[in-house]
Amino acid sequence: MNDLNTLPPVLRHLCHEQPPTIAVDDGGNLTQNLDPIPVVDLQSLNHDKNNLDEACKDWGLFRLVNHGIPPTLLNQLHDQAKQVFSLSFESKRESFDGSSVNHFWGTPALTSSGTGVTSDHQKTNLFEAFHVPLAQLSQFQPQLPLIESFRVLLVEYGNHLSRIATTLFEAMVKKLELNLEPSKSYLAKDTGYVRVYRYPHCSNPDIGLGMEVHTDSSVLTILNQQDIVSGLEVLRDNQWLTINPISNTLIVNIGDLMQALSDDRYKSVVHRVKVNREKERISMGYFVFSGDGVELKSSKYKPFTYDHFRDQVQQDVKAFGTKIGLARFKRAEDN
Numbered sequence: 461m462n463d464l465n466t467l468p469p470v471l472r473h474l475c476h477e478q479p480p481t482i483a484v485d486d487g488g489n490l491t492q493n494l495d496p497i498p499v500v501d502l503q504s505l506n507h508d509k510n511n512l513d514e515a516c517k518d519w520g521l522f523r524l525v526n527h528g529i530p531p532t533l534l535n536q537l538h539d540q541a542k543q544v545f546s547l548s549f550e551s552k553r554e555s556f557d558g559s560s561v562n563h564f565w566g567t568p569a570l571t572s573s574g575t576g577v578t579s580d581h582q583k584t585n586l587f588e589a590f591h592v593p594l595a596q597l598s599q600f601q602p603q604l605p606l607i608e609s610f611r612v613l614l615v616e617y618g619n620h621l622s623r624i625a626t627t628l629f630e631a632m633v634k635k636l637e638l639n640l641e642p643s644k645s646y647l648a649k650d651t652g653y654v655r656v657y658r659y660p661h662c663s664n665p666d667i668g669l670g671m672e673v674h675t676d677s678s679v680l681t682i683l684n685q686q687d688i689v690s691g692l693e694v695l696r697d698n699q700w701l702t703i704n705p706i707s708n709t710l711i712v713n714i715g716d717l718m719q720a721l722s723d724d725r726y727k728s729v730v731h732r733v734k735v736n737r738e739k740e741r742i743s744m745g746y747f748v749f750s751g752d753g754v755e756l757k758s759s760k761y762k763p764f765t766y767d768h769f770r771d772q773v774q775q776d777v778k779a780f781g782t783k784i785g786l787a788r789f790k791r792a793e794d795n
């Protein structure tokens with residue numbers, strides 16, 4: 461049950477929605493048990509037979525196993541995230557107000573100062589979340605013991621994520637034979653942030669999306685779906701495919717910056733999140749970007765920095781209600 465007073469006011473209507481009278485085909489279910497997505501083993505990236513390169517080219521996403529994050533840490537993170545979300549809305553507002561962690565909802569686009577980017581054209585995304593810049597987590601001093609112990613877990617989790625992202629990125633750069641300038645940081649540890657999401661359930665799945673259709677602006681995204689509740693879908697051959705939660709595995713997405721760096725050989729995968737009819741869903745995404753002022757050069761796109769890219773995304777969300785993304789930076793000869 462979504463507890464009304466724990467939800468941001470704009471999401472409280474979800475609790476009162478009646479199920480539609482006509483059964484809805486919610487796609488994805490047919491493929492539920494097949495799970496065709498490629499699996500990459502972090503421990504054997506250097507073996508010839510590992511399919512990292514094919515997965516990034518063909519899917520833009522894979523399931524990562526043998527990642528070295530202890531299952532107990534993943535379970536504790538999930539349990540504590542659930543408890544933090546179960547606090548009353550007011551107490552969450554108070555606990556994070558003025559801190560480096562942002563409590564936000566309804567729109568995935570945030571400015572660098574943490575305010576939501578909204579537009580008259582945009583539909584509310586049906587989630588509540590915490591935006592956690594990992595480099596600033598040590599300065600966050602929560603009053604509530606529950607939030608303090610969650611912070612400690614996030615610090616430990618963040619160290620694992622940055623290790624995994626670096627290992628994967630280095631393997632990708634090798635496979636792509638990219639000549640990156642060694643003095644520049646194309647995957648900057650201090651840009652990494654985690655977003656902890658709660659998607660309330662709603663008996664009427666026609667009400668809207670948990671998160672709108674999009675690609676990630678990151679170099680890489682690492683998603684943790686420790687919860688058994690599904691919701692994430694990727695667009696593949698014009699069909700939405702459910703990415704099943706399988707405990708102790710992670711989902712890695714190629715983001716827009718990696719697509720540009722790879723000259724479009726790797727694909728920034730199109731995805732969305734559906735709301736579940738019966739249960740709320742908790743997920744956590746780690747997003748990592750290139751360093752401040754580092755220009756990404758490629759044959760397909762005009763050179764741009766991540767700051768420039770993010771500003772453009774925000775302008776587009778304000779003006780059109782949606783991100784346009786890499787298409788904005790395409791070189792003229794490729795249009």
Ligand SMILES: O=C(O)CCC(=O)C(=O)O
Nearest residue numbers: 657671676692733743745
């Ligand atoms: O919650 C999820 O499964 C995905 C979230 C997502 O796509 C995002 O934050 O960009």
Ligand SMILES: [Fe+2]
Nearest residue numbers: 674675676731
């Ligand atoms: Fe995403």
